[in-house]
Amino acid sequence: MADSLTSAERLLRTFARRTNLTLPGRGFALRGDQHDPALAQALTRIAGGLGMRPVTDGASESLAPLTVDLTDEPRVLLGGTELPERPDADTRITFARDHMPVSTALAREITATGVLVGRTVGVCLPLEPKTAVLALLLREAGAAVTVYAHPDETDVEVAEALRSRAFEVSADPARTGAAERSAALDFVRSGLDLLIDDGAHLIRLAHAEAPDPVARWVGASEETTSGVRALRPLAERGALLTPVIATNDAATKTAFDNRYGTAQSCVFAVADLLERVGLTLRSQRAVVVGYGPVGQGVAAMLRALDADVAVVETDPLRALLARHDGFETGTLAELAPEALVISATGAPRTVTADAAAAARAVAVAGGTPGEVELGEDVTLEPVDGEPHIVRARPHGTFLLAHVGAANLVAGEGNPIEIMDLSFATQLAALEHLVTARLAPGLHSLPDDAVARVAASAAAAHGVLLDPADGRHEDEPRPGRFGVTA
Numbered sequence: 001m002a003d004s005l006t007s008a009e010r011l012l013r014t015f016a017r018r019t020n021l022t023l024p025g026r027g028f029a030l031r032g033d034q035h036d037p038a039l040a041q042a043l044t045r046i047a048g049g050l051g052m053r054p055v056t057d058g059a060s061e062s063l064a065p066l067t068v069d070l071t072d073e074p075r076v077l078l079g080g081t082e083l084p085e086r087p088d089a090d091t092r093i094t095f096a097r098d099h100m101p102v103s104t105a106l107a108r109e110i111t112a113t114g115v116l117v118g119r120t121v122g123v124c125l126p127l128e129p130k131t132a133v134l135a136l137l138l139r140e141a142g143a144a145v146t147v148y149a150h151p152d153e154t155d156v157e158v159a160e161a162l163r164s165r166a167f168e169v170s171a172d173p174a175r176t177g178a179a180e181r182s183a184a185l186d187f188v189r190s191g192l193d194l195l196i197d198d199g200a201h202l203i204r205l206a207h208a209e210a211p212d213p214v215a216r217w218v219g220a221s222e223e224t225t226s227g228v229r230a231l232r233p234l235a236e237r238g239a240l241l242t243p244v245i246a247t248n249d250a251a252t253k254t255a256f257d258n259r260y261g262t263a264q265s266c267v268f269a270v271a272d273l274l275e276r277v278g279l280t281l282r283s284q285r286a287v288v289v290g291y292g293p294v295g296q297g298v299a300a301m302l303r304a305l306d307a308d309v310a311v312v313e314t315d316p317l318r319a320l321l322a323r324h325d326g327f328e329t330g331t332l333a334e335l336a337p338e339a340l341v342i343s344a345t346g347a348p349r350t351v352t353a354d355a356a357a358a359a360r361a362v363a364v365a366g367g368t369p370g371e372v373e374l375g376e377d378v379t380l381e382p383v384d385g386e387p388h389i390v391r392a393r394p395h396g397t398f399l400l401a402h403v404g405a406a407n408l409v410a411g412e413g414n415p416i417e418i419m420d421l422s423f424a425t426q427l428a429a430l431e432h433l434v435t436a437r438l439a440p441g442l443h444s445l446p447d448d449a450v451a452r453v454a455a456s457a458a459a460a461h462g463v464l465l466d467p468a469d470g471r472h473e474d475e476p477r478p479g480r481f482g483v484t485a
Helices: 002-019 037-049 089-098 101-113 129-140 156-164 177-188 201-209 211-215 225-236 251-276 293-304 316-324 353-358 416-436 447-460
Strands: 027-031 066-069 075-078 120-124 144-148 168-170 194-197 219-222 243-245 285-289 308-312 340-343 361-364 379-383 386-393 397-400 441-443
Touching: 002 037, 002 066, 002 075, 002 251, 027 037, 037 293, 089 129, 089 156, 101 129, 101 416, 101 447, 120 129, 120 177, 120 201, 129 144, 129 156, 129 416, 144 177, 156 168, 168 177, 177 201, 194 201, 194 416, 201 211, 201 225, 219 225, 219 416, 225 441, 243 416, 251 293, 251 340, 251 361, 251 386, 251 397, 251 416, 251 447, 285 293, 293 308, 293 316, 353 397, 416 447
Parallel strands: 027 066, 120 144, 120 194, 144 168, 194 219, 219 243, 243 441, 285 308, 285 340, 340 361, 361 397
Antiparallel strands: 066 075, 379 386, 386 397
């Protein structure tokens, strides 16, 4: 069974790597399972643990199901056909757009209203195919779109594909230090009306170094937990010069992007990297540091792939949640030795130098700069033929994806359908910023806007809803003793 579990995991990782599509919520089918009952059983077990739904091969599904054909050499299919070839950036962008119906539908509605016509929108997100689709949709809605990407979050081919479509793109993996800072300042001073930020890096830089342009912005939208966390003190002091929507906090973002998207893409990237140095997740001691939405998803994914998972938390409520989800809890110092340690906090100095030295391997899910401390005496030793893995000497810990965001450094970011939800939420945030004329400060996306995105996603994914028929209307109901008010 152990060999079958390993083979099953590899087949599912192949699907994710070749397509960048989501597994949780996707239909799963088998062909020819009688040819290899053990592998069929292992596939069914792991797929169920990942949140996949069994469907009949050939069934009509809104998300093309993942099918594994076992009749001869095991192979994984998408909707009954061979996995697509995505040899270049243009093909990857087209493929992503074909699997982003929610963003496409909302962008079409926004286009009809004309609210973005003549607005200059700055997009600062990891630059990969899904971000390119967002830029295209914004331009089709009438906005002038300019793109900035941090050096370690730039897919060079995608950047060039956008430039070939006449987008202004500021993205260069070779930038460091002063050059990177100068490019970022040029971007925030370039006459933006609206900004989509990731990590609030540009929002904070603009407030510190270019406050006059910020005061003229219509507003900004923040994508990440770490970015919203960084902006809250500014908002509490009344120091934000522009309205910022905490898009990360919308359920259509956090509940899916953080919980399922970051979890799948990071855990699968980690599994791919471990395999290259002769290690597997199966039966591997894995320690997840942080049990927010990202950590919850990472822990669940690791368990589905048969790792032995423990959780480290500083928050008592989240530690209790981890226990109730069936995970061992403890201190990082106690659990790190010889383990795979995955930081899932989005906070600097999460993994101490001592813990990193004791671990077998260290990785970061999501990520913020400096999430892993390495210590002053550590030297980094390249692993032959593995551009995304180094060993920290003298202790020998494998640093996966150079302890940057594993899914971005060693992969193509979060799955396409997950980011479709996130980017639809971003589009709703931009529309709200323009139409509501908010005061400077940190704002939540209104419930009706979130519900609109959720309804569109449910329809696109073929989710059937029970008609309310007045049963759930928000009106007073008599209490046990007949008293209404």
